Amino acid sequence: MDFTYTIKRSAKRRKLTITVERDRSIIVHAPENTTDEKIEQVLKSKRQWIYEKIGHPQKYQDLPHAPGKEFVSGESALYLGRQYRIEVVNDGIEEVQFVQRFLIPAKYVKKDEALREWYIGKAKEKIVPRVKDYAHQLGVEVAMVKIVDNRYRWGSCTVNNNVNFNWRLIKAPMFVIDYVIVHELAHLIEANHTPRFWNIVRAQTPTMEKAKTWLKDNGQLLEEKI
Known part of the structure; x- marks a missing residue:
């Protein structure tokens, strides 16, 4: 797999879902008994979708603080x-x-x-x-x-x-x-x-x-x- 991801398992979850956060991190939410192999299989099948999400314009890193913009009167x-x-x-x-x-x-x-x-x-x-x-x-x-x-x-x-x-x-x-x-x-x-x-x-x-x-x-x- 040529991208990294985080797995979050839960006993209450019944379906496996993949989320690409706005910072481009990939989160896999999975039922507690889902194997790593099964997760990797699903990720491979969703590879194109994941790449599209990662490249989406709403996915970005933090903006640096605007230069010169401070909490002063007039801002x-x-x-x-x-x-x-x-x-x-x-x-x-x-x-x-x-x-x-x-x-x-x-x-x-x-x-x-x-x-x-x-x-x-x-x-x-x-x-x-x-x-x-x-x-x-x-x-x-x-x-x-x-x-x-x-x-x-x-x-x-x-x-x-x-x-x-x-x-x-x-x-x-x-x-x-x-x-x-x-x-x-x-x-x-x-x-x-x-x-x-x-x-x-x-x-x-x-x-x-x-x-x-x-x-x-x-x-x-x-x-x-x-």
């Missing part, structure tokens, strides 16, 4: 698909505030961490209720919704019907967030990316293609601190 940060000005405030506020611009208390030595916590709070506030609404529309049962720090996936679902979403999604437009939500929930109906799967997603999010294009063109921006 900007993404929120729901738009750039908003950052203003560092010396006194009068204790936490990050958003009033058509980001107000960040100067007391925070690591202002990126302060903004990160604000993003996570907003992701919980805005994404979690939408997941529940879409789950109701699709008729699926979701055990738990989590906002997580998963650098190389926008969303994921587990065999226990838990769904996870990357907090960085809150930087994207709402139509993109909705697409990622529906994408993960549709996997609770159809595990693989079959025509039926895409029909489910498209029916719930008519702007699916627009959202996929936005992520392809702008997804890497979501990884930046600002």
Whole structure:
């Protein structure tokens, strides 16, 4: 095999699946009793698909921090698909505030961490209720919704019907967030990316293609601190 991969076995898993993460790492999720030989056989049969995924424009390494871009007044940060000005405030506020611009208390030595916590709070506030609404529309049962720090996936679902979403999604437009939500929930109906799967997603999010294009063109921006 001319590529490396990581195997994750689980007693709860019934099917073997292959995932190519956005950092191009290859993860094999397999039932507990699957042999290494069987896994290698499946990987060989999926070789062309794996190469296509590795070469996909949405797969990339971390961007270096933009030169000269720091947490100072006059810079900007993404929120729901738009750039908003950052203003560092010396006194009068204790936490990050958003009033058509980001107000960040100067007391925070690591202002990126302060903004990160604000993003996570907003992701919980805005994404979690939408997941529940879409789950109701699709008729699926979701055990738990989590906002997580998963650098190389926008969303994921587990065999226990838990769904996870990357907090960085809150930087994207709402139509993109909705697409990622529906994408993960549709996997609770159809595990693989079959025509039926895409029909489910498209029916719930008519702007699916627009959202996929936005992520392809702008997804890497979501990884930046600002």
